[in-house]
Amino acid sequence: MSTRIAFLKGHGTENDFVILPDPDNALDLTPAAVAALCDRRAGLGGDGLLRVVRSAAHPEAREMAAEAEWFMDYRNGDGSIAEMCGNGTRVFALYLLHAGHAGEGDIAIATRAGVKTVHIAKDGDVTVGMGSARLPEGDVTVSVGERSWPARNVNMGNPHAVAFVDDLAHAGDLYAPPPFSPAAAYPDGVNVEFVVDRGPRHVAMRVHERGAGETRSCGTGACAVAVAAARRDGVDPAVTGAPATYTVDVPGGRLVITERPDGEVEMTGPAVIVAEGEIDGEWLENALR
Numbered sequence: 585m586s587t588r589i590a591f592l593k594g595h596g597t598e599n600d601f602v603i604l605p606d607p608d609n610a611l612d613l614t615p616a617a618v619a620a621l622c623d624r625r626a627g628l629g630g631d632g633l634l635r636v637v638r639s640a641a642h643p644e645a646r647e648m649a650a651e652a653e654w655f656m657d658y659r660n661g662d663g664s665i666a667e668m669c670g671n672g673t674r675v676f677a678l679y680l681l682h683a684g685h686a687g688e689g690d691i692a693i694a695t696r697a698g699v700k701t702v703h704i705a706k707d708g709d710v711t712v713g714m715g716s717a718r719l720p721e722g723d724v725t726v727s728v729g730e731r732s733w734p735a736r737n738v739n740m741g742n743p744h745a746v747a748f749v750d751d752l753a754h755a756g757d758l759y760a761p762p763p764f765s766p767a768a769a770y771p772d773g774v775n776v777e778f779v780v781d782r783g784p785r786h787v788a789m790r791v792h793e794r795g796a797g798e799t800r801s802c803g804t805g806a807c808a809v810a811v812a813a814a815r816r817d818g819v820d821p822a823v824t825g826a827p828a829t830y831t832v833d834v835p836g837g838r839l840v841i842t843e844r845p846d847g848e849v850e851m852t853g854p855a856v857i858v859a860e861g862e863i864d865g866e867w868l869e870n871a872l873r
Contacts, residue, residue, distance in 0.1 A: 589868070592679060592860040593628065596671035597853055598800035598836025602630040603679050609641040615663025620871040621863070622661040627871070628863070631799045632669060633659045634676050645694045652694035654680060660795030668697035668741035670803020674710040674855040677702040682857050697741025710855045714804065715741060716847035717811040720769070726776050727763045728756040735764070735776070736812040740849070742794075743774045744808035748816065752780055755790045758798035777805045779813065787813050788833040800836030807849045810841035821845040
């Protein structure tokens with residue numbers, strides 16, 4: 585491991601990430617290393633980690649290299665691999681702009697959920713084309729303590745269970761993953777969103793992210809919530825031919841989600857780079873012992 589490793593820290597609606605530029609895929613980024621870096625007391629701290637790799641240099645992204653030069657190798661804060669992270673994609677795009685790898689306008693980014701189109705506006709907001717939502721059939725239930733609710737199964741490249749509740753406090757502390765049933769609905773675990781109404785096409789949510797616990801925001805979760813709310817409200821852009829836009833408040837801010845008639849879900853919100861520096865390679869090696 586090199587003596588010094590460059591890093592940045594960023595967040596999207598306070599969903600925060602360690603950013604590791606690694607264009608040649610040279611770092612041995614083990615789950616333990618990710619967990620050490622994301623540790624909020626002994627490391628840099630983050631809900632997750634974004635490794636910036638050229639698509640051509642990464643075996644999971646080489647087939648996407650013709651469409652997207654850069655691959656977002658996203659890891660949860662516990663070191664596990666996740667398919668997609670919406671807030672992370674906005675921060676990743678902002679890093680590419682910050683580093684001179686891209687300009688304002690449209691950028692294509694490779695992810696484990698496919699190539700995503702991102703637009704960086706002059707006002708700093710970033711819009712991510714999140715792909716289409718899939719709505720697997722079957723009843724799902726989530727529970728907290730003695731309470732339980734029916735939940736909508738929504739897949740945004742990663743799995744979500746969306747439960748509409750009367751009070752966000754009913755979600756509890758969200759330290760542990762809320763139990764769900766049936767187990768077969770989510771064999772690899774699930775992100776669970778608890779949602780209340782704030783007004784017409786305006787909701788607020790809390791989320792337990794698989795592998796991270798409760799986070800201040802979840803981009804794919806906000807998209808899943810908007811789609812679930814639209815269907816609950818009898819709105820389906822594929823049927824009406826008109827886009828549907830929902831405002832989703834998260835503890836860390838506000839996201840605007842639009843579902844288009846072609847099924848594409850777009851998420852718009854802020855992204856911020858807050859710091860950059862160097863990791864001491866010796867510290868990281870010692871942290872893994």
